[in-house]
Amino acid sequence: MTDLNNRQSVDAALEKNRLPRQAGEWIERNQRVYFTFEGKTYGGFVGDTVSSAIAASGNKVMGRSFKYHRSRGILSLSNHDINTMMQDENDPTIRADVVSAKEGMELRSVNTFGGLESDRGRFLNLFARFLPAGFYYKTFHTPKWLFPMWEKVFRTLTGLGVVNVDSPRIRTPKRYDFTDVLVIGAGPSGLSAAIAAAKEGAKVVLVDENARPGGTLTYDHGGLDENLELLGRLLDEIKRNPGIQLRPGTVATGYYADNWVPLVDEVRMTKMRAKTVIVASGAFEQPCVFRNNDLPGVMLASAAQRLVKRYAVRPGRNHVIVTSNSAGYRAALDMASSGASIAAIVDFRPEGEPSTWHERAVGLGIRILPGYCIYEAIPQEDKLGVSAAIARKLSSTGETEESGSQTISCDTILMAVGYAPAANLLYQAGTKMRYTHETEQFVPEALPDNVFACGRVNGVYTVPAQLLDGDRAGLAAAEKAGCPVSRKASAVPAEAVSPSHPYPVIAHPKGKNFVDFDEDLHLRDFYVSVQEAFDNIELMKRFTTVGMGPSQGKHSNMNAIRILARLTGKSIAEVGTTTARPFFHPVKLSHLAGRGFSPERFTPMHHRHAELGAVFMDAGNWKRPEYYRCEGMSRLETIRMEVRNVRTNVGMIDVGTLGKIEVFGPDSVRFIERMYTGLFAKQAVGTTRYALGLDESGVIIDDGVVGRLADEHFFVTTTTTGSAQVYREMNRWALLWGMDVGIVNATGYMAAMNLAGPKSRSILAPHCNIDISDESVPYLALRTCQIGEVLARIMRVGFVGELGYEIHVPSENGLYVWDLLMKEGEKHGIHPFGVEAQRVLRLEKGHIIVSQDTDGLTNPFDAACGWAVKMNKPFFIGQRSLKIAQNMERKQVLAGFSLSRGYVGELPKESHLVIEGGEIAGRITSITDSEALGRVIGLCFVRPDMNVIGQAIQFRLSDGSMVPAEIVATPFYDPEGLRQKVQG
């Protein structure tokens, strides 16, 4: 960073345009900051923005435009345009107008090739006439082969800041907040509204995007101190009222249903929920459209006033003000009071300004040209500033008259021709707006319940009227928020003179009269759009891209609407506005991302799995061991070892993620009968049955096991990912059917593990307080017992095809039981196995996994599960659809397949297609290389006519090569099921 000597030497030069102390200024003159911009050192004061500090040095050029790379300077000084967008190493979108200058910043301009001054992209400006709006729709299509090159060229040319993917991750916590009344905007009407609401007892949060409250009161003074005095009184009142929380530097960036408003400040996003919302967001001052209106030195009058009053920076030395309202006169008076000379006030209105501001300007000897406009700004020789303005008289029809043209020397042109309401939040809230010629703007016609508007956004511009309007809105909002209101609001007087000109747009044969500064759109682009029949506002927006840049049309949409209305002969109301969507103002991704909340679910044995070397995988929001890493073995080798150990020895898997639901009550049997396709009415207590669940269209949605614990008590398991849905559906159906059942989701309450393999009984028996021999606990039995000191349920199930026990215990005892069995298993060679081994084991048995071997259209007949469907039952969910499906020609069936023994080559994968006669005839749903069987097996969907044992089929790999296979019977392994029924 800059050294001390350097700082001292630059101090004087950098304060070239700094004014003496201004009343109400925002800078701390006793605290210096230094930073660099484009490699040059700048100094400012604490409180300066980057733009104001640079402007204080006399440097007007702060950026390059998006398309033509034209020099750009301050336009709004309010974060509403991108003329002054900068970047540093980590942040590609620094809005220099509002970002505080900080010690050590190293800034550079965005969108340049070789730096701001020597930007090679500036030559694009010379080709502007060949690059009208929409040029890319009609060019570069042919020859086709050149398109990739053009694409590359345009991707290089376009874009603003450069994203540094190595930027440190910024964690910005989000928070929720609540209030009675949220006031958005702390200008005169917002301050007045907050005070009124709080006085009636409402809890008020008052936010403003600026670093300090006050809005126009902080800068729009007309050379007087009245507004500052008023602001002091209002802020004193706010400070004294504990019911008002003032949050400056906070942008309300959107409006969502039920008064949810995201408030974005420097460090976080707050999701504010308010009983009522008052939108006092003001209005965006609009530029005047004339040739070269984008030169550095041409700015909104309010920007110049902000520079002077907030930062004590002189925008220039010799000003021309083009205006159509009293604000232009006040700006002239403010500039004059700062010591600048005013070359002229160019007033669109032939009658001039009717208020006393006119008299004051005349009193200062300011030259006024009523009925004139600025036709063109004349650039300096280096094109980096303004040297003069050409003013022309306007005819009665609004055309410029060449005769009487006046060239006025100046270095600054201030534009004060009107406003567009900052009504984005109102639109998002569903406000019906109407266009009024009284103020030449859209104003709320019908506001939603609990939303109020006041001030400029409501079409109220004079300060006394704004105070009344705020008071009215504050009282109404407090009352709506439930506070008894003690008084009635006074009437708000209408505006005597429109603050906005109906058409501040001046045509010029040479163009460069910009309407949209973000996108470099000049007036001619809009003519082209209408010529091409993109002549409604939404189409025009897409064709021209007006309002689609980073400032989202804040300074272009209103003029675009006026131009379109003029070109199509429609009224502005008929043209209407584009849709305002949240966020209406840019929000940093770090704020949007905030602190990530992604809930994860762990079984009670999770940390033990980690100690055992588990490699975890996601199953819904659960973390499950995929396999347990073994020293010196690959993933595949490890999984094979886990499979082999279950087949020949014993293994244990954590199945606590399975859904577990208890169903109690007198109607529990009828309920289970209806929920699942099998027969359960005569199911004996102490037994389990396979359960297949369908939706009403007969599609398989889940499967599991139904265990009967007592006559009126069932224990149901579901798939891991299906548990929440099944539980929800059970409750829904119980309610609809009016059944007397109690349904308890025990998924999280119970840990579960499957002890499987020929030696499983030897491990469980010593710790179980009941006889678990085959006679006492046969295949498919369910028993309640104690394992160690823990109450447990054991089910003899055979998902993996070996003697096995699914053990369910309370979660808090899960680790104890797991450890107990693993310890006992040590002498039997037990090894934990993961999800991947289980997938292999179940596939060898030909068991399906719902949603892997089925899809959103698969019914039980398609999945070869017809055996599990008892169509002769009175009712089950999906039965009616299945009755229809039974009589329809089937399109696919699930079948077993095998590659030839000894197949060498790339293995097909799940979802590889079955090809028959060059056509798609199915797809693989599961596939594995089975060590136990010595061949590759799997399940696939095929056409029903192909589902014949021994039928040759072929799969197409990703590279197009074909792999032959044949249809085989399932189960592949132990087809008689002897191993799971083995008497150990």
Next chain:
Amino acid sequence: MRQSPMEFLLTRLGVRFGEAGSMRIALSAADEKYESSCIENLGLADTTFLYRIGLKGPKAGQFLVSLGLPVPQEPNHWEPLDGGGYLMRLGMSEFFLEDGPSGTFVKYISEKLGPDGHAGVYPVRRQDAGMVLCGKMQNELLAQTCNVNFAGMDGSDRIVVMTSMTGVSVVMIQAEVNGEPSWKIWCDGTFGHYLWDTLLEIALETGGGVIGCARLYPELG
């Protein structure tokens, strides 16, 4: 034999362990001086060791009344139990009961109901992770994790809040624990690790941290 979902995390933090309710519990934090400041500022304690049970069914309320328990008249309210426990009414026919360290209601009800429940009264063998949040910054932590306006609540209303915190479904009540205004929080035990970890991360950023159960239940110390 019982294990808290947060035991592993507490071990990592080096807390001083003891035992209560057949469970290893964090009696005090590793740094007892810092723990004292957490009580003031923002403290998070694992109280999973307390026994709890749920009841469902049309006759569940009647059953609890028959046992002489103070049953809340309205859903989403709670009543204190002798021994420092709480009886919460989660719905018209759903209840949640947690014993204090010396309470015996859970065991009693459990034995009365048996594994299959009574007609119209069904046991819910709850295995929640239980936590206590205390300290003057508790509302700040809640504001960052939950979209309920806790600041506007009055503990004397004895309201049961069922909401989502950091994306996890929780049951919460505002109660005094050992004289400290606190929030008691319960979630499905399988989310306990995640919820605890997330809350603790925010608590640490806010100048808080772990407190041991002995701070809340001196009889354990």
